[in-house]
Amino acid sequence: MKIALLSAGILALGFISYILTYFIRNYALRNKIVDIPNERSLHDIPIPKGGGIAITLTWYAGITLLYFTGIIERDLYYALLSGIIIAVVSLADDLRGLTPFIRLIAHFLAAILAFYFLNGLRPLIIPGFNVNYNFLIYPLAIVGMVWFINLFNFMDGVDGFASVEVITISCVLFIMSWNLLTILLISCITGFLCWNWPKAKIFMGDVGSTQLGFILVVLGIYFHNTLEFSILNWIMLTSPFWFDATLTLFRRWRNKEKLSEAHRKHVYQRIVQAGFSHAKVNIFLIFINIFIITLIIIYREIKILQIPVFVLSLLVFYLITRAVDSRVPFEKRKE
Secondary structure (H helix, E strand, C coil): CCCHHHHHHHHHHHHHHHHHHHHHHHHHCCCEEEEECCCCCCCCCCEECCCCHHHHHHHHHHHHHHHCCCCCCHHHHHHHCCCCHHHHHHHHHHHCCCCCCHHHHHHHHHHHHHHHHHCCCCCCCCCCCCHHHHHHHHHHHHHHHHHHHHHHHCCCCCCCCHHHHHHHHHHHHHHCCCCHHHHHEEEEEHHHHHHHHCCCCCCCCCHHHHHHHHHHHHHHHHHHHHCCHHHHHHHCHHHHHHHHCCCCHHHHHHHHCCCCCCCCHHHHHHHHHHHCCCHHHHHHHHHHHHHHHHCCCCHCCHHHHHHHHHHHHHHHHHHHHHHHHHHCCCCCCCC
């Protein structure tokens, strides 16, 4: 009975997310809070932004409900609440614009707090490999958390793209853990996605994309610590986003480009430039995720194939990148 009522509440939050997005969109239109097309954009007209507020508000309402009904424990609740810091700063950035330094400080603060409440990262069991977690792995994990928060923002450039990725990842995490948090996340995003599916009527903005990146990385560490889903599997599961973002950043750095400048050089952006619609890119992402999920199943079941399977996944992404390069070249910086 309790689970049934909570499930009904979670579905209601999805509907509330839908309604809130409608009101946020109207408010943004009236007050000209819009995303103006620039060098990074894949749209031609100003689009209202800030829809991520609906996701964020319903998400925090939902985790509070789950906490006070005993579904999630205190440490996880506090770890997720740390994301409020990111939400506030990202909202200010959407409305007024903030320097990258201020945003980065907020991201590190939220990551460190969440990492503390999660009690760190459970040691990986790798035979013959021993390291000092406190002085090596922990700092790398926090930097990785901050990078994932930011790369998720970078990858939010196609209508519905980030939402589809989070929903897919959440479905896998639910199957592996049966945790209602994942269903809550799906519900909150789906309400927004109804307005963001191509052609988008509103964008989530930084307040949504950075929050989703934070939530996913916190859940990844949590499920790793509870032995429900290894962080190595989580890294594979999220690879469609981090591979594109990381390789693109490296190539731009190699070209001596100013990394803070807007651009349209991510693989998913260049697929759109090659003539594919936003909806087709989302469908392609779904098929890529199905392929990765299949590899994860093999990874989990056949231990001897773990390294080859992981290498295969990266090779496939590299080949996709090269194929996109042949259609829409990764141009070097003009001197």
